[in-house]
Amino acid sequence: MKQLKERILRDGKSLDGGILKVDSFINHQMDPILMKSVAVEFVKRFAHLPITKIVTIEASGIAPAIMVGYLLELPVVFVKKAKPKTMENMAVAQVYSFTKDRTYDVCVSKEFLKEGDKVLFIDDFLANGNAALGIIELAKEAKAQILGMGFIIEKAFQEGGNILRQKTDIQIESLARIKTLALNQVTFED
């Protein structure tokens, strides 16, 4: 997605350790016009699938997911990263975060993710794939089916994309695939 790649080159900051900061337009301050364009691109790539529900994970996935849900007129469920006090009947899965070096629970009410749901999962980043694998496990526990997973940015130099594309038959799409952040320079695939 050309507009997105140009924005990453202009406003993204590549730091040591393979970190790409996009917090001025995606995951702290957000550009809602860009989020709408990102959602349009996801719709183009996934609209052929019989999706019934958009699922994302708090907090950075919510903005693009709600825009996709708005365009497709579908409910949007955000998976939570901590168990709420007032939620019962939950599906839970564990995710190991390299960034934070800890394991956390992801959970969702089985009232909102259940048998018969055909899910498009939307998130901001695909890197090592741990969060995505946690979502796949969560959906399995809730007996929902994931048809597609869409990511705004994929760190293609990490293994998440390969794992998801080889080990599942889910359609995986990333709108900007980063080949390398070597020397703190962003280089895209293709």
Add this chain to the structure above:
Amino acid sequence: MKQLKERILRDGKSLDGGILKVDSFINHQMDPILMKSVAVEFVKRFAHLPITKIVTIEASGIAPAIMVGYLLELPVVFVKKAKPKTMENMAVAQVYSFTKDRTYDVCVSKEFLKEGDKVLFIDDFLANGNAALGIIELAKEAKAQILGMGFIIEKAFQEGGNILRQKTDIQIESLARIKTLALNQVTFED
């Protein structure tokens, strides 16, 4: 806002202890069409103000905030509830949560909330007002000015609304003001 009140009566669940569950359409599963309508209503109430930035707090505020930002073509910043590893130069304030019975930090990068910013704050709930007061403190530390605060639902039987309306000159708007949840029945103001 009539449509919102009707939806609360239809799909909200009032539980013991003054709890109103709206997690089937606002804060776990979200109805993006309703979020857009909610945003239109916020725009109508706040569009006379010279707003330059929408601010919200993760996670449930993000959906209505991104819709308001989209309609007004303004950047949206979400305040974080935990200090991220890769963020420096932050403003931090403390919030006591009655629901969770603990104090947590809210924080925002001073790069995205700063002097000259004229803020509209958007969130899903106004109850005791602690989160809103934390945001006001945060904005003060960042030298930004809050012009308006818009909430989807106000528990008018709690003190937050009175505190904000009496102690600040910020325009406070709530789209559904709940008078009482007594006997687990939702009754609105007016």
